[in-house]
Amino acid sequence: MNGQLSRYDPRNPIRFLQRSETSGLVVLALLVGAASGLGAVAFRWLINGAHTLFFDGLGGYLTFLGPFRVVLVPAVGGLIVGPMIYFLAREAKGHGVPEVMYAVALMNGRIRPRVAVIKSLASSICIGSGGSVGREGPIVQIGSALGSTLGQLLHLDPARVRLLVACGAAGGISATFNAPIAGVLFALEVILRQFRTSYFGVVVLASVTASVVGRMAFGNTPAFSVPKYSMVSAWELVLYFVLGILAAVLGIAFVRVLYAIEDLWDDWKKIPEWLKPVVGGLLIGLLGVFAPQLFGVGYPAMEAALREETAVWLVALLAVLKILATSITIGSGGSGGVFAPSLFIGAMMGSAIGQLANAWFPGWTGHSGGYAMVGMAAVFAAAAHAPMTSILILFEMTNDYAIILPLMTAVVVSTILSQRLQRESIYTLKLLRRGIDVTLRRDLNLMDTILVEESMTRDPDTVSPEMPVSQLIHEFEETWHHGFPVVDKDGRLVGIVTLTDITRATLEPSENLTVGDVCTRNCISCHPDETLNEALKQFGARDVGRLPVVDRLDHGRLLGVLRRGDIVTAYSKAALQHADHLARIERTKQVQTPGAEFVEVDLPPGAEAVGKRIKQLDLPHDCLLISVRRGARTVIPHGDTLLEPNDRVLALCRPEDTEPLRAVARRPLAEEANARVS
Numbered sequence: 122m123n124g125q126l127s128r129y130d131p132r133n134p135i136r137f138l139q140r141s142e143t144s145g146l147v148v149l150a151l152l153v154g155a156a157s158g159l160g161a162v163a164f165r166w167l168i169n170g171a172h173t174l175f176f177d178g179l180g181g182y183l184t185f186l187g188p189f190r191v192v193l194v195p196a197v198g199g200l201i202v203g204p205m206i207y208f209l210a211r212e213a214k215g216h217g218v219p220e221v222m223y224a225v226a227l228m229n230g231r232i233r234p235r236v237a238v239i240k241s242l243a244s245s246i247c248i249g250s251g252g253s254v255g256r257e258g259p260i261v262q263i264g265s266a267l268g269s270t271l272g273q274l275l276h277l278d279p280a281r282v283r284l285l286v287a288c289g290a291a292g293g294i295s296a297t298f299n300a301p302i303a304g305v306l307f308a309l310e311v312i313l314r315q316f317r318t319s320y321f322g323v324v325v326l327a328s329v330t331a332s333v334v335g336r337m338a339f340g341n342t343p344a345f346s347v348p349k350y351s352m353v354s355a356w357e358l359v360l361y362f363v364l365g366i367l368a369a370v371l372g373i374a375f376v377r378v379l380y381a382i383e384d385l386w387d388d389w390k391k392i393p394e395w396l397k398p399v400v401g402g403l404l405i406g407l408l409g410v411f412a413p414q415l416f417g418v419g420y421p422a423m424e425a426a427l428r429e430e431t432a433v434w435l436v437a438l439l440a441v442l443k444i445l446a447t448s449i450t451i452g453s454g455g456s457g458g459v460f461a462p463s464l465f466i467g468a469m470m471g472s473a474i475g476q477l478a479n480a481w482f483p484g485w486t487g488h489s490g491g492y493a494m495v496g497m498a499a500v501f502a503a504a505a506h507a508p509m510t511s512i513l514i515l516f517e518m519t520n521d522y523a524i525i526l527p528l529m530t531a532v533v534v535s536t537i538l539s540q541r542l543q544r545e546s547i548y549t550l551k552l553l554r555r556g557i558d559v560t561l562r563r564d565l566n567l568m569d570t571i572l573v574e575e576s577m578t579r580d581p582d583t584v585s586p587e588m589p590v591s592q593l594i595h596e597f598e599e600t601w602h603h604g605f606p607v608v609d610k611d612g613r614l615v616g617i618v619t620l621t622d623i624t625r626a627t628l629e630p631s632e633n634l635t636v637g638d639v640c641t642r643n644c645i646s647c648h649p650d651e652t653l654n655e656a657l658k659q660f661g662a663r664d665v666g667r668l669p670v671v672d673r674l675d676h677g678r679l680l681g682v683l684r685r686g687d688i689v690t691a692y693s694k695a696a697l698q699h700a701d702h703l704a705r706i707e708r709t710k711q712v713q714t715p716g717a718e719f720v721e722v723d724l725p726p727g728a729e730a731v732g733k734r735i736k737q738l739d740l741p742h743d744c745l746l747i748s749v750r751r752g753a754r755t756v757i758p759h760g761d762t763l764l765e766p767n768d769r770v771l772a773l774c775r776p777e778d779t780e781p782l783r784a785v786a787r788r789p790l791a792e793e794a795n796a797r798v799s
Contacts, residue, residue, distance in 0.1 A: 146281065146323050150288050153271060154327035157264030157292030158334025164241055164260050165297070165339075171198075171249020172417065191251065191413070192406030198250025199398030202243045203454055207395035210239035215451055216254070216459045217244075217262035219551040221290060221312055226552075227747075229279035230269050230286040237266035243456040247398075251416040253405055253446035258458020260297050264289030264331070265312070284323060287313050291324045292331030294514075299339070301325075301332040303514035310507050311548060354485035360478050361527040364471060364492060365499050365534025371470055372503025372539055375444050375463065376547045380554070382445075383452035394454060401453025408446050414439055415446045419465045423497070426472040427490040433476040440469035459547055463501040471496020494524055499531040503539035506546035508532050553750065554769075568692065570757055573656050574649035576691030577670045577681035583608045586615050586637030590626055593618065593636055606669050606679055607640045613677040614669055616642035648673045649680055653688055660685065695757070720779050722786045726766040730785040736760035738785050741778035747771040 175194050183190035206214045213236060224232045244259035268289030272282035287308040295304030305328045309316050386397055408415055414422035422439065425431050431439075447462040474496070475489025494515060502511035511532050516525065545553050584593060584605045596605070597620060604619035618640035626639040646669045647656045659668055666685055672678040724731050730738055735746065735758055749756040750769040756762060764770075772782055 147326060149271065149285060150323045150326040151330050153268040153285050153288040154292045154330025155334055156267045157289045157327070158296040158331035160237070160263045160267060161260050161293055161296035161331065161335055162338040164245060164256065164263060167241060167245035168249050168256060171245045175250040188410055191409050192403060195251040195402035195405045196399050198246050198252065199402035199453070199455065202247050202456060203395035203398040205239060205243050206454065206456060210236050212236050213240040213243045213456050214454055216457065217258035218311065218548050221262055221265040221286065222548060223552055224269065225283050225286055225312060230282035231273060232266045232269035232286070234266065234270040237263045237270065240266065240456065247450070247455045247457050248417050250402070251405055251409055252450045252455045252457055253415050253443065253462065254450050254455060254457020255418055255461025256458060257294060257297055257460035259456065260293035261290045264293030283313070284320060287320065288324055288327035291328040295328040296331040296335030298514060298518055299332060299335055299342070300514050300517035301328045303510055303517050304328040304331070306510045306513055307507065310510050311505065353487045356485050357487065358527065358530055360474070360486065361495060361531045362534055364474050364496060365531035366538060367470060367474065368467060368496060368499030368531060368535040369503045369538035369542070371440065371466060372463070372500045372535065373543050375466060375504055376543065376550060378444050379448045379451065379547065380550060382448040386452040386454070398454040401449050401455060404449050405446055408442060412439060412442055415442055418461045423465055423468045426468045426493045429472065429476065429489045431472065433473050436469040437473040440466050440473070443469070459504070460501065463504050464497040467496035467498065467500030468493045470500065491524060491527065494519055495527050495531045498528055499535040502532045503535040504547040506536060506540055508536040568652060568654035568657060571653045571691050571695055572649065573647055573651050573653065573670055573683055576653060576687045577649070577683045578687055579681045581606060581682040584618065584636050585609065586635060586640065588636045590623065590634040590636065590639060594623060597623070604667050606682060607636055608679060614671060614679045616640040617644045617669060644669065646671045646676065647683060653691060656683055657688065720772050720774060720782055722770045722772065722783055724764055724766060724768045724770065724786050728786045730764045731766050733764055734760065735762050735764065741774060741781050744772055744774040744778050744782055747773060
């Protein structure tokens with residue numbers, strides 16, 4: 122029956138697209154690829170038109186201001202972009218990719234159709250008027266919105282809608298960069314965050330189709346015209362290793378400065394949100410007076426750095442100023458991507474290193490353009506945590522395979538170091554700040570969500586080191602325990618004694634043996650703030666059945682015991698709660714409550730909800746708690762979850778229920794009055 126339903130029926134092609142698992146998806150992938158390719162072409166045309174309108178048209182009327190005429194151009198662009206985003210589609214604010222990841226993670230790939238239109242207009246105006254952002258993030262969001270719209274029009278199931286979103290993202294990258302392979306990897310590595318054979322073929326078709334459309338419009342040429350690269354000496358790899366380290370530092374700095382400045386704009390409440398891009402535009406205009414290379418995407422400045430046409434002091438300065446300019450543009454409410462700014466920062470940093478290397482080691486270093494090329498990929502890899510996409514996109518953008526060894530060296534070093542220093546990427550951090558952890562999937566390791574203190578046995582039975590072994594044997598028989606913590610008369614942990622210790626002691630019987638003679642004194646332990654996954658590694662490494670839990674600052678203070686049974690019980694309970702939580706989220710996404718919205722609530726110290734369990738709160742009946750962000754950890758909320766100071770709660774509720782939800786985050790009136798007085 123299912124095979125018959127999947128056959129093509131010329132009288133009803135829509136049903137064929139809806140039901141077919143293979144042929145229908147192929148057709149849809151081709152359609153999305155063509156649409157995203159055309160979207161990329163139209164978007165580039167809009168940017169060029171906006172640039173001509175603002176700098177040649179508007180700028181022509183401001184010639185009386187001399188070089189300072191460019192100050193007003195980005196501000197006028199912000200005056201148009203701000204109201205457009207605020208009143209028509211707030212998802213179009215920012216760099217676009219996190220919003221697509223959010224739609225895939227929580228909205229089953231559903232993106233409002235108007236987003237494609239508003240994002241195209243807002244980003245083209247922002248970039249064309251001098252906003253220091255890229256065009257790749259917007260085209261990813263535009264392509265994804267087109268794919269999502271097609272899936273929604275055909276009433277496809279959520280899995281296929283998400284796949285079409287990824288197809289649109291791949292098509293956008295492929296068409297704008299002429300990089301079909303990198304487009305596929307970007308969609309799988311960044312958007313879907315998983316690699317599956319069933320996904321790969323469909324996304325490839327969309328990416329190739331978009332690339333063909335892009336080549337028909339822009340020609341089959343690399344995105345950058347760069348000089349031929351050749352590695353002069355194997356010793357250069359040492360310099361590329363250092364470049365990878367510096368790229369990681371610069372990538373992390375970019376991420377942190379971006380969100381720090383975004384917070385400053387969010388905290389500025391004196392003017393309406395839709396007017397903030399005007400102020401941001403004025404600041405960008407002031408920077409542009411002295412460094413016009415910061416305006417727009419910045420490809421001409423990157424190509425100049427690749428050809429070593431810019432002085433070393435200037436490229437170093439531009440790398441720093443680009444971080445500031447992009448952060449101001451996005452933080453103030455502009456619309457544009459962070460992909461191209463990452464490449465810009467990397468190109469400038471790499472060019473500076475290459476020029477210095479040429480001056481210091483002229484005999485065994487190549488053209489500085491090679492360092493600039495590698496720097497582009499390394500900084501993006503550090504910021505986005507996407508090494509495979511970074512390697513392939515630079516290879517396709519430059520069409521030069523000779524760069525592959527230095528490229529892989531620097532990208533791997535920058536990715537590993539950035540991931541160790543900063544868990545979240547420039548994309549996932551934006552979602553995490555809203556309480557959404559896109560890594561919290563069905564296949565997550567629940568052991569990483571449970572702390573030792575939540576599952577350990579408190580006030581365990583203990584024995585003293587002076588207890589005779591004969592009495593200890595009796596304790597084992599009475600309690601059926603397999604081990605006891607050994608504590609002295611002051612309650613300090615001495616060690617741990619197990620049945621194995623008793624068995625070993627009975628091989629040399631003695632009436633005077635005490636627990637202190639047979640116990641293990643230098644025992645391994647764990648801390649209450651560790652996760653069960655970290656504690657479990659201790660179990661496996663030493664093959665023990667229990668671990669004493671001690672204070673992190675005072676290792677002699679016994680807080681409890683973690684047994685294998687405690688871990689099994691905690692995991693089983695967490696698995697049931699997680700399954701129930703996912704089921705509730707799925708039901709919420711399917712129902713699509715009209716007007717429902719996601720609300721973030723921060724719990725300051727002293728708030729009404731702090732110190733209470735969720736089941737004790739007077740929350741609206743239809744309010745669904747999605748997650749509780751606690752420092753670097755995401756907690757799956759359930760009735761017994763104890764809320765702590767500085768928790769960030771993400772909830773889905775109706776507009777009329779947002780005020781009761783926010784009420785639990787307020788401090789009592791007396792405490793608020795005391796806080797104001799102090």
